[in-house]
Amino acid sequence: xxxxxxxxxxxxxxxxxxxxxxxxxxxxxxxxxxxxxxxxxxxxxxxxxxxxxxxxxxxxxxxxxxxxxxxxxxxxxxxxxxxxxxxxxxxxxxxxxxxxxxxxxxxxxxxxxxxxxxxxxxxxxxxxxxxxxxxxxxxxxxxxxxxxxxxxxxxxxxxxxxxxxxxxxxxxxxxxxxxxxxxxxxxxxxxxxxxxxxxxxxxxxxxxxxxxxxxxxxxxxxxxxxxxxxxxxxxxxxxxxxxxxxxxxxxxxxxxxxxxxxxxxxxxxxxxxxxxxxxxxxxxxxxxxxxxxxxxxxxxxxxxxxxxxxxxxxxxxxxxxxxxxxxxxxxxxxxxxxxxxxxxxxxxxxxxxxxxxxxxxxxxxxxxxxxxxxxxxxxxxxxxxxxxxxxxxxxxxxxxxxxxxxxxxxxxxxxxxxxxxxxxxxxxxxxxxxxxxxxxxxxxxxxxxxxxxxxxxxxxxxxxxxxxxxxxxxxxxxxxxxxxxxxxxxxxxxxxxxxxxxxxxxxxxxxxxxxxxxxxxxxxxxxxxxxxxxxxxxxxxxxxxxxxxxxxxxxxxxxxxxxxxxxxxxxxxxxxxxxxxxxxxxxxxxxxxxxxxxxxxxxxxxxxxxxxxxxxxxxxxxxxxxxxxxxxxxxxxxxxxxxxxxxxxxxxxxxxxxxxxxxxxxxxxxxxxxxxxxxxxxxxxxxxxxxxxxxxxxxxxxxxxxxxxxxxxxxxxxxxxxxxxxxxxxxxxxxxxxxxxxxxxxxxxxxxxxxxxxxxxxxxxxxxxxxxxxxxxxxxxxxxxxxxxxxxxxxxxxxxxxxxxxxxxxxxx
Amino acid sequence: xxxxxxxxxxxxxxxxxxxxxxxxxxxxxxxxxxxxxxxxxxxxxxxxxxxxxxxxxxxxxxxxxxxxxxxxxxxxxxxxxxxxxxxxxxxxxxxxxxxxxxxxxxxxxxxxxxx
Numbered sequence: 001x002x003x004x005x006x007x008x009x010x011x012x013x014x015x016x017x018x019x020x021x022x023x024x025x026x027x028x029x030x031x032x033x034x035x036x037x038x039x040x041x042x043x044x045x046x047x048x049x050x051x052x053x054x055x056x057x058x059x060x061x062x063x064x065x066x067x068x069x070x071x072x073x074x075x076x077x078x079x080x081x082x083x084x085x086x087x088x089x090x091x092x093x094x095x096x097x098x099x100x101x102x103x104x105x106x107x108x109x110x111x112x113x114x115x116x117x118x119x120x121x122x123x124x125x126x127x128x129x130x131x132x133x134x135x136x137x138x139x140x141x142x143x144x145x146x147x148x149x150x151x152x153x154x155x156x157x158x159x160x161x162x163x164x165x166x167x168x169x170x171x172x173x174x175x176x177x178x179x180x181x182x183x184x185x186x187x188x189x190x191x192x193x194x195x196x197x198x199x200x201x202x203x204x205x206x207x208x209x210x211x212x213x214x215x216x217x218x219x220x221x222x223x224x225x226x227x228x229x230x231x232x233x234x235x236x237x238x239x240x241x242x243x244x245x246x247x248x249x250x251x252x253x254x255x256x257x258x259x260x261x262x263x264x265x266x267x268x269x270x271x272x273x274x275x276x277x278x279x280x281x282x283x284x285x286x287x288x289x290x291x292x293x294x295x296x297x298x299x300x301x302x303x304x305x306x307x308x309x310x311x312x313x314x315x316x317x318x319x320x321x322x323x324x325x326x327x328x329x330x331x332x333x334x335x336x337x338x339x340x341x342x343x344x345x346x347x348x349x350x351x352x353x354x355x356x357x358x359x360x361x362x363x364x365x366x367x368x369x370x371x372x373x374x375x376x377x378x379x380x381x382x383x384x385x386x387x388x389x390x391x392x393x394x395x396x397x398x399x400x401x402x403x404x405x406x407x408x409x410x411x412x413x414x415x416x417x418x419x420x421x422x423x424x425x426x427x428x429x430x431x432x433x434x435x436x437x438x439x440x441x442x443x444x445x446x447x448x449x450x451x452x453x454x455x456x457x458x459x460x461x462x463x464x465x466x467x468x469x470x471x472x473x474x475x476x477x478x479x480x481x482x483x484x485x486x487x488x489x490x491x492x493x494x495x496x497x498x499x500x501x502x503x504x505x506x507x508x509x510x511x512x513x514x515x516x517x518x519x520x521x522x523x524x525x526x527x528x529x530x531x532x533x534x535x536x537x538x539x540x541x542x543x544x545x546x547x548x549x550x551x552x553x554x555x556x557x558x559x560x561x562x563x564x565x566x567x568x569x570x571x572x573x574x575x576x577x578x579x580x581x582x583x584x585x586x587x588x589x590x591x592x593x594x595x596x597x598x599x600x601x602x603x604x605x606x607x608x609x610x611x612x613x614x615x616x617x618x619x620x621x622x623x624x625x626x627x628x629x630x631x632x633x634x635x636x637x638x639x640x641x642x643x644x645x646x647x648x649x650x651x652x653x654x655x656x657x658x659x660x661x662x663x664x665x666x667x668x669x670x671x672x673x674x675x676x677x678x679x680x681x682x683x684x685x686x687x688x689x690x691x692x693x694x695x696x697x698x699x700x701x702x703x704x705x706x707x708x709x710x711x712x713x714x715x716x717x718x719x720x721x722x723x724x725x726x727x728x729x730x731x732x733x734x735x736x737x738x739x740x741x742x743x744x745x746x747x748x749x750x751x752x753x754x755x756x757x758x759x760x761x762x763x764x765x766x767x768x769x770x771x772x773x774x775x776x777x778x779x780x781x782x783x784x785x786x787x788x789x790x791x792x793x794x795x796x797x798x799x800x801x802x803x804x805x806x807x808x809x810x811x812x813x
Numbered sequence: 814x815x816x817x818x819x820x821x822x823x824x825x826x827x828x829x830x831x832x833x834x835x836x837x838x839x840x841x842x843x844x845x846x847x848x849x850x851x852x853x854x855x856x857x858x859x860x861x862x863x864x865x866x867x868x869x870x871x872x873x874x875x876x877x878x879x880x881x882x883x884x885x886x887x888x889x890x891x892x893x894x895x896x897x898x899x900x901x902x903x904x905x906x907x908x909x910x911x912x913x914x915x916x917x918x919x920x921x922x923x924x925x926x927x928x
Contacts, residue, residue: 441906452906458892524841524859527881527888527895550841554879554890562890566876614845806837811846811855813830813925 003031006305007092007102009082009249011036013045014278014294015108016064021302023072025521029306032074033100035092039079040132041066044442046291046475048135049156052163056439058132063442075100085253087271104273104305107250107261111243111279111289116151120213125221126237129160138238142167145235149173149224151210153180155322157240158197162324164236165201172203172232174210174224176241184320184331188347189354189370193322193329196352205230213237245280245287260287265312267301277301283313290318291474295444310493310519319380321373321475328472330376333366333383334358341365344397357397362390374414375399377467391762414468423465426458431469438473446470461716488750489528491520496532496749503536509545511537527553532750535637535673539745542787549807555635558807559794560617563610568617570609571634572624573670576644576662576682577605586627590620603714604641604679606632618808621795630670630793637751638673639680642666643691647684647701656701658684661730665699668734669741671791672784675748675757678741693721696744696754697737702726706733710740710766711758719755722763725771739770739777742784827915827926835861835921843878843887848927853914854878855925856898858885864898865916865925871896871909 006022008015011034019032036042040062047061069076080094085105093099113128115121125145127137141148142164150161153175165171173180179190180197194204209227213234216222224234245260256262256270260282267275267283277297279289288294293316300313319332335358337343346355353371357364357379363386367379378399382389389396417423419432437443437452449466450457456466485495494502499518508514511533515525525533530551537545549557560568572587587607591599598610612620621631633639642665645651647658662682672678681690682699692698694714698721700707705728712721727736743766748757758766769776798804838844838857845868846853852868854877862885868878875891885898895904901913915926 522884524883526883526886527893530881530883550839550882553881558879562876562879564873564875564891566874566879803839806839806844809844811832811844813832813846813848813927 004029004103005101006030006032006104006106007100008032008034008106008108009085009092010108010110010278010280011038011040011042011076011078012108012110012278013042013063013291014110014298015106016042017295017298018106018108018277018301018305019072019074021299022305025302025308026306027072030104032072033077033102034069034074035077035080035082035094035098035100037079037081038131038133041069041076041078043132045131047439048129048132049159049163050439052135052138052160053166054163058135060439082249085249085255085274087253087255087274090273102273104275106301106305107255107269107274107276107280108278109246109249109280111287112246113239114242114244115239116210116241118210118212120215120221121239123213123215123221124219125235126213126239128239129156130243138164138236139167141236142169146170147172147233148236148238149232149234150238150240151224152176152239152241153204153206154240154242155181155184155320157238158322159324160238160240161202162197162200164238169236170203171201172205172234174205174208174226174232176207176209178207180204180206181320181322181329185329185370186335186356186368189329189331189356189368192349192352192354192370193327196327197324205232243279243289245282247280250276250280258282265300265314266304267297267313268304275301275305284315286315288316288318290320291444292316293318317380317384319376321376321471328373329370330373330471331366331368332376332380333364335366335368346397355397359389359393359396362388362393364389364396373472374468377471378464388762391764414465414472417465423469424453424455424458424462427454429453429455434466434469435473438470443470444474459716488532489526491522491525491529492518494518499533500536500540500747500749503533503540507541509537509541511548511551525551531637535675535750538673539787543790549804556637558614558617559621559631559633559635559798560612560614561635565611566614567611568614569634570612570617570620570624571602571606571632572629573632573666574606574629575666576642576659578644578659578663579607583627583629586624586629590623593623594620602634602641604634605643606634606641608634615808615810618799618805622799625793625796625799631795633671636673637676638671638678639666639669640677641679642669643679643681643695645683645685645689647682651684653687654684654701655703656684656706658682658690658699658701661699661701661706661733662690664730664734665737668738668785669788671788671793672741672745674741674745675750676753678744678754680737694718695721697721697740699733699737704728708733708736708740711755711763713753713755715753722758724763724767735777735781736770738784739780740766742780742787743769745784745787746780829917829924829926832916832923832925835863835918835923838863838923841882843880843882845876845878846925850927852876852878853925854887855916855923856882856887858882858898861918863916863918863923865914866896866898866901867912867914869911870894871903871911872907877911 042064044061044063050056082092083095084093091101113130127134148164148169148171150157150173153173161171161173179187180194211227212225213221214223224232247257250261251257261276261280263276263281263283267277269276278294297313300311303311322329342359344357356368358366364382417431421431423431434453434455443449456463487493514533534548534551538547555561560570594616596609600608602608642662644659644662648654678696680697681692681695683690683692684701692700694712698709707726708724709721710724713719843854843856854866854868856864868876870889872894875889877887879890880887886895888895894907901911903909917924
């Protein structure tokens with residue numbers, strides 16, 4: 001088949017990212033030609049500031065080496081500026097006469113710096129700050145001259161000023177507005193920022209406009225005159241007074257432009273063969289100047305270039321972070337307040353901390369922070385997700401660490417950590433390693449960092465820290481994924497919520513059906529999506545959807561926990577933590593007979609036989625089965641244990657029969673698969689010896705009945721369970737806990753613990769359905785009991801069915 | 814392991830051993846074979862293609878036979894490295910390779926080459 005021709009004008013971050021996304025999904029669709037005006041391969045423009053500051057070299061910031069273009073059969077013309085687009089002949093022509101035909105054209109010409117129309121603007125020594133050539137000119141000037149003036153105290157201007165100062169120049173920043181970064185900061189934060197920049201040696205002229213640039217004897221600029229009459233010495237003038245979309249070429253070709261090339265939600269221009277992405281494109285009236293939105297555009301555009309035809313770009317919420325080493329500023333959303341917006345403020349001038357968050361209708365709408373931006377990423381996430389913050393409003397200001405989801409070991413300020421400090425305790429990854437990977441590999445997302453460094457890819461407790469490091473390294477380019485809409489994995493564009501809804505509403509019963517109906521991109525998914533799909537199917541359609549063992553993680557397929565050496569651990573069920581001499585004898589016999597190296601009590605009041613060989617498992621189960629024991633499911637995303645204290649049967653303080661209640665709950669929930677593991681506890685009095693406060697469902701007996709708590713977690717981040725309701729009878733404990741767990745089973749996302757589920761949907765949502773609505777509660781409880789009826793012990797099953805037994809049999813040659 | 818040593822492995826004259834019926838290996842699953850060369854994992858994908866790899870992940874020696882099979886890849890159960898069934902190579906950005914063995918299916922029977 002003859003391949004179509006795709007031409008990209010503009011070899012920058014937005015355009016090349018679009019090609020990368022395209023190659024991922026349709027590698028063989030196009031013959032691709034790229035024209036770039038600069039003589040370089042694609043580089044990371046946002047890291048020009050660290051290059052100027054001397055923290056990185058130009059080689060460090062190249063994103064796509066020339067090899068990348070060659071490996072992907074892309075014809076690259078660097079240093080060739082396109083001068084015309086012939087839309088009738090479908091051809092682009094460069095200044096040097098090089099031409100290329102296209103079937104599809106992608107314009108990513110970016111933006112041009114705004115040059116003030118003042119006398120002297122064309123003098124040598126007057127430059128903008130946009131590309132490698134500008135950066136090199138500044139580095140060169142800093143080595144030979146003394147005085148620099150930067151016009152414009154926006155993000156770019158301040159980073160330029162800081163870099164020049166670090167290279168030894170005497171720098172003055174001239175700014176038109178009354179405070180610096182007036183688009184990104186309010187006055188209080190800006191004043192604090194200006195003070196600390198002044199302490200680094202920068203000088204400022206606010207509310208000042210330039211009238212003229214004056215040439216010296218050599219013909220190079222030597223001074224800058226302000227409208228008030230003051231003259232500043234200037235051997236170098238950097239214009240950083242804003243950018244405007246580079247639309248000259250598109251306009252000349254007759255493509256509709258209006259402060260940018262106008263595109264629709266698929267990034268298509270008014271000429272259907274021509275697309276535009278990046279800083280040259282006007283989407284719904286907005287031209288984005290930060291990198292993160294451009295990446296979202298690239299993804300959508302690639303999808304349409306690949307003719308998949310799904311995905312719309314709906315605009316982005318952006319955040320700002322200044323990349324000046326040692327200074328922390330963050331802002332996002334609408335932070336200027338106004339009517340019907342509540343401002344929550346923390347201002348400590350002496351301590352150098354300023355935080356303002358703006359709340360409207362119980363939603364976070366904006367944030368500005370100076371000095372301590374630890375929680376910037378979290379606020380931004382809340383803002384993007386439009387999450388209801390009503391319940392956490394009173395401690396919102398104190399950040400995520402206060403709510404319990406920041407780094408471990410009390411370490412939650414990434415900026416203050418040394419490069420050698422360990423960030424990820426599971427995989428032993430230090431801060432320096434992460435920063436190095438982000439810079440050298442050109443990483444922008446948490447997933448990228450996880451893939452390359454393994455940091456936060458195991459237990460996830462350091463996710464907050466890793467996000468902070470990412471945010472402070474790449475600045476405004478960092479974009480946390482809106483968690484609710486995040487695709488399940490790389491095999492699909494659909495989120496967990498979408499998949500659940502489709503399975504329910506379209507009555508999908510098998511994994512292949514679900515993948516087909518939802519247009520999965522891979523033939524049979526991956527190790528991330530298949531277990532999720534399997535759970536969604538069997539939890540939504542119990543007794544109808546068939547469980548697929550090959551889509552379960554090995555522990556659930558082998559009904560035992562895999563250990564680092566490939567052996568397994570076996571935990572027989574002991575209902576409510578109670579056992580008998582016969583059971584203990586059987587366990588002791590098994591341990592001896594199968595040479596179990598380690599026997600240990602678990603945290604959930606069970607006995608763990610560690611180090612069993614896989615082919616011994618069915619025999620071990622048979623022996624335990626003879627003593628009446630069944631699978632303890634210590635390996636599953638399922639009901640684990642119901643832990644109990646002694647209770648009123650023996651304890652002199654006990655008010656309720658907690659052991660008995662625990663056994664009843666555990667028998668009721670036997671074989672319950674869930675989004676993640678589920679642990680319960682029943683304590684007989686408020687002394688709470690069974691630790692009900694940190695369980696998914698915790699029951700505490702009081703004299704007049706039982707209190708039920710939900711969403712507790714004793715694991716990675718200790719979470720105290722929240723009070724759900726108080727009930728009188730054992731039967732009510734079963735109904736209310738059962739209804740809550742069924743709601744979680746139906747609404748939870750795979751691998752989401754109850755605490756995370758609750759923080760997503762809110763406790764009020766759960767209370768409305770489970771506590772306040774008797775009909776819904778009864779229906780949920782009934783659905784749970786229906787799903788669990790006729791559940792067979794998987795250990796017994798593995799011993800009776802040959803196909804199930806095969807899993808454990810070793811072949812010999 | 815570099816490409817040259819891989820080729821050497823495969824150049825040794827194969828001794829074909831009969832393993833089992835194709836149906837005794839579950840689709841998108843595997844079986845473990847004990848051999849003098851150590852445990853070998855024999856995989857079957859959705860298209861009934863058969864692959865054999867040394868049952869040790871190049872990362873920390875995890876038993877690949879216990880992983881989830883998808884496409885022509887297996888994900889190691891210990892730390893989720895993705896190993897290509899055809900080449901034995903780890904998927905980027907991870908780096909490593911596990912030894913592969915020749916396998917064939919004839920008349921519904923699976924054969925493994927040991928040399």
